Amino acid sequence: MDEFSDRHAYRCLPLSIANTHGWDILCPADVEIEWNGRPEKTDLVVRAVGALPEGVVLDDFLRSHFTRGVVTFHTTYMFRTPPGWNILVSGPFNHPKHGIAPLTGVVESDWLPYPFTMNWIMTAPGTVRFARGEPICTIMPIPKNYLGDWDIMVHDLADDPAMGIEHEAFRVARDGFQKRLDAKDPDAIKQAWQRHYFVGRHPDGTIVEDHINKVRLASPVDATGQRPIHAKPAPPTAPVARISLKLDAGRSPLLTGGALPGMSKVAAGSRPSPATPAWESDSVLNGMATVQSRQNIAGRKRLRDGLLIDADGVTDLTGDTMRASLDFVVVPDFLSPAQCEALAAFARGEDFSRNRELIGDDYWKSRLLFYSDVLAQRPDLAAIMKAASEGSVQQIARFYRLNQPIFADTLQLVRWSEGMHMVPHADRANPDGSPHQFAHRDFASIIYLNDDYDGGELYFPALDAILKPRAGMLVAFTGGWRHEHGVLKVRSGVRFTMPAFYSFDRTRRDLALYDDRAADPAP
Numbered sequence: 001m002d003e004f005s006d007r008h009a010y011r012c013l014p015l016s017i018a019n020t021h022g023w024d025i026l027c028p029a030d031v032e033i034e035w036n037g038r039p040e041k042t043d044l045v046v047r048a049v050g051a052l053p054e055g056v057v058l059d060d061f062l063r064s065h066f067t068r069g070v071v072t073f074h075t076t077y078m079f080r081t082p083p084g085w086n087i088l089v090s091g092p093f094n095h096p097k098h099g100i101a102p103l104t105g106v107v108e109s110d111w112l113p114y115p116f117t118m119n120w121i122m123t124a125p126g127t128v129r130f131a132r133g134e135p136i137c138t139i140m141p142i143p144k145n146y147l148g149d150w151d152i153m154v155h156d157l158a159d160d161p162a163m164g165i166e167h168e169a170f171r172v173a174r175d176g177f178q179k180r181l182d183a184k185d186p187d188a189i190k191q192a193w194q195r196h197y198f199v200g201r202h203p204d205g206t207i208v209e210d211h212i213n214k215v216r217l218a219s220p221v222d223a224t225g226q227r228p229i230h231a232k233p234a235p236p237t238a239p240v241a242r243i244s245l246k247l248d249a250g251r252s253p254l255l256t257g258g259a260l261p262g263m264s265k266v267a268a269g270s271r272p273s274p275a276t277p278a279w280e281s282d283s284v285l286n287g288m289a290t291v292q293s294r295q296n297i298a299g300r301k302r303l304r305d306g307l308l309i310d311a312d313g314v315t316d317l318t319g320d321t322m323r324a325s326l327d328f329v330v331v332p333d334f335l336s337p338a339q340c341e342a343l344a345a346f347a348r349g350e351d352f353s354r355n356r357e358l359i360g361d362d363y364w365k366s367r368l369l370f371y372s373d374v375l376a377q378r379p380d381l382a383a384i385m386k387a388a389s390e391g392s393v394q395q396i397a398r399f400y401r402l403n404q405p406i407f408a409d410t411l412q413l414v415r416w417s418e419g420m421h422m423v424p425h426a427d428r429a430n431p432d433g434s435p436h437q438f439a440h441r442d443f444a445s446i447i448y449l450n451d452d453y454d455g456g457e458l459y460f461p462a463l464d465a466i467l468k469p470r471a472g473m474l475v476a477f478t479g480g481w482r483h484e485h486g487v488l489k490v491r492s493g494v495r496f497t498m499p500a501f502y503s504f505d506r507t508r509r510d511l512a513l514y515d516d517r518a519a520d521p522a523p
Contacts, residue, residue, distance in 0.1 A: 006192075013198045013213055018093050020215040022140035025075050025118070027130045028056045033100070035069045037125035044069055044122070049129065069122035070103070073136045074115065080230045081109045084144045089118060092135040100128045102137075110144070110230075166202065173203040219315050221463065227287015229327050278504060280401035284327045289462070290480045299424070299461025299484075306421025306489030308459065308466070315465040328483055329399045330467075334391065334474035335447055339384050344449040344471075344496045346374070346381055347413045371411040372512045385411055386513060388474075389500050392445040396476050396502065406443060406502040407509035413449075416456060416487070416495035424461050424486035427501060428479035438479075443502040445476035453493025459486045 001009035001019075010016055030049035037043070044064040052058060065072040079087055087109040091102020103119040118137035122128065130136060157164050173196070180188035196203055200211025279285050302310045317326070335343075353366045354373065375382035389408050396406065428441045446458075448469040458467045458475065461484050469475060477483035479501075503509075 011198065015094060017212065017215055020217065021093065022088070022090075022138040023217065023220070024092060024135035025077070025137040025139065027073075027132055027134045027136045028061060029053055029058070030129070030132045031058070031062055032127055032129050033062075033071050033120075033122070034127045035122040035125055037069070039068045041065070041067050044071060046071060053132070065117070066119070071100075071120050071122070073118040073120070075118060075137060076115065078113075078115045079107070079109045079139070080228060081141055082230055083110050085110055085141050086144045087116075088140045088142050089116060090138050090140075091118075091120070092138050095135065097128065099124055099126050106142070108144070109141075169203045170196065216316065216318075218317065219313070221315060221465075226289055227284075229284050231287060276403055278402060278404045280403060283401040285400055285478070288327065288478065288480070288482050290482065292481045292484075293462060295462045295464060296424075296481055296484055297461075299459070299464050300486075302461075302464075303424065303459065303486060303488075306423075306487075308488060311466075313464065315463065317465050317467040328477035329395050329445075329474065331395055331474040332470060333472045334395075335384070335388060335449075335472045337472065339388075340449045340471045343381055343384060343413065343498065346378060347415060347449070347496045348494070350413075352415055367415050369413040370512075371510065374413065375512065385413075385498060388447055388498065389445075389513060392447070392474060392476055392500060393502065395474060396443050396445065399476075400443075400478075404504055405506075406504055407506050408500050408502055408513050409441065409508040409510055411500045411510060411513060412498065414497045414499060416453075416490050416497070418453075418490050418492055418494065420487075420495075421489040422487040424459065424484050426479060426481050426484045429481060438501070440503040440505050440508050441479040441501040442504055443476060443478055445474060445500050445502070447498040448473050448475075449496040449498060450494075453490055453495045455489050455491035456495040457488045459488055460484065461486070 001007065001015075029052050031046060032049055033044065033046050035044045041064050046058065046062050046064060048058050061074045061076060063072055063074075064070075081087060087107045088104070089107055090104040091097075100120050100122050103121055105116070105119075107116045109116075120136075157167065177188060177191075198213060200208040200213065202208070302308055302314070308314065317330075347369065350369060352369060355368060355370065356365045359365050359368060371382060371385055374385060389411050393406060393408070396402070427444045428436055428439050430436050446469075448471055451469070451471045456468075458469065459465070460467075462482055466488075467475070477485070
């Protein structure tokens, strides 16, 4: 497409969008495939071109496995998707190769316990070469069994008069523009092409909602050493996996069942039954790292004075394609635009200094409004905040498959003025391992009230990922080192957020948020 005059091919938006769907698996070496046109396995030969890279064994990834000119690439990966999702396995989209064609498959990757292969078939006798780094396979998750729910109906265009009118408007606009081009009309030549579909609008100027003209996919993340998000629980007869950690007294080091290292004990009087773990055995919490890793340290080195000085390789989680593989909660449009605008407008007009003397950390002075502050002045807005906190609890409990309730210990409105940032931190732990005054905070949530500012992105060092939230978005995560996070510098404008923190310890709850103000049972 780059070789077309004026990159003309990129004007075909459906082609460009298709080219950005899926992830490519690359050939690890320069190889040749030769076929003599006969049907036996031995009639197809594969060989390396030059020396193989260190650690690459030709027979491990490429061989003549079937017959009739079919060659098999081993991807060397096992894939696991959430229940109800398959993987489409195909050749690289819109990447034709002379003399050989990809064979497409659909794999039930939500249960398959062994790798699948990528197969190509020679279309004529001869030799085909794949270069090192050339895509040999494209994978894309697709819903399972969804096509059977579709009925395909054929109509005459006249059966839908409204569509007929829209179609005619497009046809007339397109034909008229082409005639102007043919007539060498200067304005048409300068315009070069109509962009109605590309920008998502009708010829009359009507904008199409939910139009997409760019897709950005998350880059693969090396999570070696961590329990996969969709890993199945160990069989009951299997020995319980253990990890070697320096633990606080009373915290279990078991990876399955019980309490996760780094999560707080439930307070006396509200302790779960020992027979009922705090979360399900298939929760992502069971395999989540709870101590600092090399990734935490390396990620923090990318930052200086609130700015990302080295963004090479950082995963951008901002696009809609980021949701599937995250181990924390992201819910766009959790609050409506009207709710966000009402809360942000209130915060903009408020004096944040009222609690200044009650806040010990100078960093937060004159920047916080507590739920009780809002309740005293605007009960209607406080009701939005309380409902949002309750909804956040539901999202956290559902995502992490909690068996025991969690309680909000704080709900605030926070102002981030221009120039402000926050260094990376875990909500329940000090970097040096010393006691933390908020060690009971098992989870945190943030709801973003506006996005009319520049900067202020959320950065996760251990994930080496960045997220620019939109107004109304909910982000929720654990209080441990896996979800250490920082806020990049607000370069212009003012950023307003609504954070909250949650604990399994009922005695830590913010009484203003709960109707049950009676004292907790004695230990």
